[in-house]
Amino acid sequence: MGNGHRKKPFSGKQKKKQLQAKRAKNSSKREEDSDNEAFEALDIHVDESKHVKNEGGSLNKEQISNNKDDNITLPSMRKLFGPSKRLNSVFEKLSPREIKAQRKASMNAFTRLPSTALEVSIKDIYTTIIDFPKRPPWHYGMTKEELETNEEHSFQRWLDDVYDKYPREELSFFEHNLDVWRQLWRVLEISDIILIVVDIRHPLLHFTPSLYNYVVKDMKRKMILVFNKIDLVAEHTVYAWTKYFEEQFPEISIVGFSCYSKDNRIIDDTSTASLQKRMKRPKKRRYQALGIKELLIACKLIKQGVEVNWIELIEQYNRNEAVFDNLSDNTEGKVEKIVDNESQETSSDVEPLDIGEESIKQIENQIRVVDIQSTETSPHKNLITIGLVGHPNVGKSSLINSILGRTVVSISRTPGHTKHFQTIHLSKNVRLCDSPGLVFPSLLPKQLQILSGLFPISQVQEPYSTIQYIAERIPLESILKLDPPENLKNNEWSAWYLCEAFAIKRRYYTKAPRPDVYRAANAILRLINDGRILLSFKPPGFFTSLKYLILQRDDADLPIN
């Protein structure tokens, strides 16, 4: 006080918020740290204090059906998570019986499958196409309450319908939070071009036919499929997937993309074990995007009513002008967040990367994002909006950052990081719109969802069946250089043994002390998600025509350089 500074009074409520923010920050740090520990069963040092926790955000079926029975609508369900979690993804939980059975099954020896087990087709993956919730019709004469109630009822009907039609145990994890779906509706409404971003390691798992049908056939909007993370696979994998998708979905344009430069050592990505040396994660990575030009060209080729100087944008990129931010108009590179319930889009500075005290208020504003009364409900006449949609963790935010050449939207290895959509101007009349990653309903095995990174590993209740799925397809024991446990007979590994051996190697122990098998399983899943252990699916016929593809590569018009 003597120095003229007065401490601001700090209420209990503020303190609580501060603690919540701190906890959120620590938990994401714990996850990052746990990742860093992981690789080198090989040589990494281990910090025993860092354990991955199974965190909230999940909703079990009992809770859902209770709500249904009691005729409680979704807003009441939201109360389960509290207002601050309004935009948190909500997934169903496994029952203890399911967890126990899967855990037991993981103790049985598995059989290694031939490499063709990595080939998947649209028919294998989507035996049934489940519709996703659509925004019910609305008009400006409706009050906000009417609109919201309508949406809640329609969403509840959709949810009931899904659970009536499909056996619960066959349903994949999918988004149960209406507010997250609302974000998608808004992005679809305001976008002229929809970029579906998929991870090239498992593009079919991330490509949602119901969304494709809706955007291309019902909304008659243009769609570009972006194969992201092409730095993680060989060229022939990108080529093969491009050909496959071109045949299956002729209406969409396809672009290969990567936020980081390619590792030229990946000539063949089918032999995972030989690739491991390059798989150590660099401490810090710089955006060095591949595919920006191709993406801009794809947008340019889509005929629009709006006059856009695509040539200038492309030339600018060609001139390597550290991207778009040196244009004179102050709309360039501007980040907009939809912050107000009164539908104002306001610009703000670069997205803060950490959830610090400072950002709490901002985050709270963002939580009130769902601006259903917005005047901006269809594409602008004088503006092209390119909306990015896709599953969590496929790299939507990174793609935007690498186009801009700097961090404008925050990214994380934890799926479901982006919570609200935001727009970023590339030029006066071109803007990108990032949206939260959203898991669509399907009958995909949950193991596939987990290994493809669309479900937060910290929330995986039963990781062993996923480890088994992986180990059946790639030689995890040799990749991780595991010592066989004493009681292993005839080299008959089980998923459980693999995790146990990895826990011992990494010195992961529980307090008991026993090898911390759960933690080891989580660590392996993170290595897979990060691409430090390579597991990449291929289109049908890939392995038989691999030789042909490699031979053809020199002459072919490959989608990447």
Ligand SMILES: Nc1nc2c(ncn2[C@@H]2O[C@H](COP(=O)(O)OP(=O)(O)OP(=O)(O)O)[C@@H](O)[C@H]2O)c(=O)[nH]1
């Ligand atoms: N190797 C590689 N990793 C990438 C690439 N793009 C993104 N990643 C990584 O993928 C993870 C997820 O990236 P994000 O940009 O946060 O993904 P998102 O789709 O916005 O995720 P949500 O916020 O969950 O919707 C991060 O760890 C990124 O570093 C890429 O081109 N190559």
